[in-house]
Amino acid sequence: MNITFYICAIIAIASTLMVITSVNVVHALLYFIVSLLAVGVIFFVLGAPFAGALIIIINAGAIMVLFVFVIMMLNLGPHTSRQERNWLSPRVWIGPAILSTVLIVELVYALISQAGKTAASEVVSAKQVGIALFGPYLLAVELTSILLLAGLLGAYHLGRRDSDNGEAKH
Amino acid sequence: MANIPLEAGLGLAVVLFVIGLTGVLVRRNIVFILLSIEIMLNACGLAFVAVGSYLNQPDGQVMYFFILTMAAAEVAVGLGLVMQMYKKFNTLDTNAINRMRG
Numbered sequence: 001m002n003i004t005f006y007i008c009a010i011i012a013i014a015s016t017l018m019v020i021t022s023v024n025v026v027h028a029l030l031y032f033i034v035s036l037l038a039v040g041v042i043f044f045v046l047g048a049p050f051a052g053a054l055i056i057i058i059n060a061g062a063i064m065v066l067f068v069f070v071i072m073m074l075n076l077g078p079h080t081s082r083q084e085r086n087w088l089s090p091r092v093w094i095g096p097a098i099l100s101t102v103l104i105v106e107l108v109y110a111l112i113s114q115a116g117k118t119a120a121s122e123v124v125s126a127k128q129v130g131i132a133l134f135g136p137y138l139l140a141v142e143l144t145s146i147l148l149l150a151g152l153l154g155a156y157h158l159g160r161r162d163s164d165n166g167e168a169k170h
Numbered sequence: 171m172a173n174i175p176l177e178a179g180l181g182l183a184v185v186l187f188v189i190g191l192t193g194v195l196v197r198r199n200i201v202f203i204l205l206s207i208e209i210m211l212n213a214c215g216l217a218f219v220a221v222g223s224y225l226n227q228p229d230g231q232v233m234y235f236f237i238l239t240m241a242a243a244e245v246a247v248g249l250g251l252v253m254q255m256y257k258k259f260n261t262l263d264t265n266a267i268n269r270m271r272g
Contacts, residue, residue, distance in 0.1 A: 005174050009182045016186055016209055020193035025201050032205055039186075039216055046179060046223040051215070051231045058238055059212065063245050070249045071201065074256050080199075083263075087198050096195035100188045107184045111177040124228050132228040133235065144239045151243025158250030 005045045012038035023084035025071050029064060036060040050126040179220030187213035199262045200255065204248050211241045 015035040022028045036059050043052035133141055186209060193206030215234040222230015252262070259266045 002174060005178065009178070012182065013185055013189070016189045019205060019209065020189060020197065020202065025199070028202065028205060032208070035186075035209075036212065039212060042179070042182070042216070043219055046174065046220060048219045048223050048231050048234075051219045051234045054235060054238055055212075055215075058242065059208075063208070063242055066245055066249060067201070067205070070252060073253065074262070076262075080262070084199060088196070093192075093196040096192050100192040100195075103191070104185060104188045107188070108181055111180050111184065114177075122226060124223060124226060124231060128228040129231045129235075132232050137232050140236060144236060147243050148239060151246045154243075155246035155250045158247065158254055 005042060008038040008041045008045070011035075012042070021088070023081040023088065025076065025080075026068070029067055029071070033060050033064050036064070047123040049123065050129045053126075176220060176224045179224075180217055183213045183217035183220060186210075186216065198264050200252055200264050201262060203264065204245065204252070207248075208241060208245065211237055211244075 012035050015031045015038065018031040019028045019035065022031065036055055040052045040055045040060070043049070043055060190206045190209030190213060193209065194203055197203055197206065215237045218230045218233040218237070220230070222228065222233070255267060256262060
């Protein structure tokens with residue numbers, strides 16, 4: 001089981017790196033789906049099957065399909081990947097990469113300095129999560145539904161077509 | 171069940187978060203910036219789940235549920251904004267929208 005975790009961690013890191021370095025949006029999306037599936041397997045290994053199912057159904061399923069739909073609607077041609085390649089010159093990414101490396105060294109050092117704890121001694125089942133969600137977290141669940149409603153309304157408002165006189169008004 | 175060190179799970183979350191942060195800083199295409207924000211949110215969720223499974227409590231997964239819902243709402247609104255931006259400016263370059271007035 002340990003080796004599963006480490007293999008999935010390497011897959012997740014490599015595919016996430018491919019997401020932020022690829023020039024084609026669709027390739028980046030496919031790599032991101034691979035990364036999400038790897039993190040989903042990690043959730044199962046860590047004893048969190050509910051979160052593992054959620055990440056595959058909602059994140060890799062619904063959210064990524066949303067991205068794919070929008071990219072299909074935007075209808076980007078091959079000139080955009082050429083433009084992306086021009087934007088990704090070393091002059092652009094070297095500064096943020098150095099800063100991020102410093103940040104990661106710092107955070108990993110902070111983790112290592114208090115080592116010796118073991119995650120995933122047993123499985124936290126979906127039943128326990130459901131009891132927690134509709135027990136102490138009931139108000140937060142209701143607020144989440146309101147957040148989703150707000151997101152729905154916002155997306156509907158932003159995504160509608162300005163058919164007849166929408167352009168003249170703003 | 172497996173005996174994975176807590177710092178391995180948290181370390182993976184940290185690495186994924188920093189990769190997402192680098193993506194936000196480096197890329198100029200707004201779709202890639204949205205994807206990088208997704209990566210960062212996902213890394214936060216991974217940290218919650220790792221600590222939740224370390225403590226044997228369901229709260230980590232509950233927090234992951236909330237993060238996921240927030241990410242879904244954020245992506246819906248963000249992609250709506252991307253569509254509007256592409257309609258108005260005909261580009262996905264974030265430098266095209268660096269002024270308050272379109």
